[in-house]
Amino acid sequence: MQLNVSDLRTVLAEIKAEPAHSVVMVLNHDLYEDEEGSYITERVWVEYGVAIVSTFRRNPCFDRMAGIDRLHRWPASHCQAYVDTRNHLSFKAFGKPPGDSALGLAIKAANRAGQPSSMEDLSYLWFARVLAAVSREAARCFGLQNCTYYSCLMQGVSGMRQAGEIPPYLCPVCYSTLGSELVLLQPVYRRGIEREDAWLGEHYAELKAFCNKWNQIPHFAAFEAWLGKRLEDRKSDGDGGETAGPSN
Numbered sequence: 001m002q003l004n005v006s007d008l009r010t011v012l013a014e015i016k017a018e019p020a021h022s023v024v025m026v027l028n029h030d031l032y033e034d035e036e037g038s039y040i041t042e043r044v045w046v047e048y049g050v051a052i053v054s055t056f057r058r059n060p061c062f063d064r065m066a067g068i069d070r071l072h073r074w075p076a077s078h079c080q081a082y083v084d085t086r087n088h089l090s091f092k093a094f095g096k097p098p099g100d101s102a103l104g105l106a107i108k109a110a111n112r113a114g115q116p117s118s119m120e121d122l123s124y125l126w127f128a129r130v131l132a133a134v135s136r137e138a139a140r141c142f143g144l145q146n147c148t149y150y151s152c153l154m155q156g157v158s159g160m161r162q163a164g165e166i167p168p169y170l171c172p173v174c175y176s177t178l179g180s181e182l183v184l185l186q187p188v189y190r191r192g193i194e195r196e197d198a199w200l201g202e203h204y205a206e207l208k209a210f211c212n213k214w215n216q217i218p219h220f221a222a223f224e225a226w227l228g229k230r231l232e233d234r235k236s237d238g239d240g241g242e243t244a245g246p247s248n
Ligand SMILES: [Zn+2]
Pocket: 147, 148, 149, 150, 151, 152, 153, 154, 155, 170, 171, 172, 173, 174, 175
């Protein structure tokens, strides 16, 4: 069954509790916006602080129909063979990421986890996709738009295939934008830049602990490894400082 997002928005905006900055609704139904489009998978209204994410099209049972190659989701989405095949081109190889880089460790962790095959693992994969979508829409509620700077959770994507090829983290520009928005909501007892830096460290640690619970599937295993390396780098760089933002 398809639900109209405008109807849902009207209800959500009315029932949203006053202290809430924004609300993201997750529902299992398919969505549509108007008679012209066949379906949409998420929608945000920044002015209302309301977003809606549908789980329906993210179900792994639709992967074949959507042209999704599960082996080449992030962090393996930049694999040269995969990119060449998709673009019908052949570029000169630039080599692999260093094995001890955050991205290199994420790739190794994803390979170790192996591909999900049981119903339970596939449900975790589905869960990971929904989480990424909710993260994107929540970030949009704080003013983030499509990112054109780096590899980033906020990169513009079209369809479920592309949605799985972007990383689950924000680039330095988007982290800084979101961080400065969020620290405005916190008590003012430290300088803004210090609060932003402290927030990033705490946020990485919380995300890493969360990913650890689900690391039997490649997406969470890779993100856990990536976050571990970034936390390590921050420590060796003097707890954040110049390299507070993420890199590959
Ligand atoms: Zn970005």
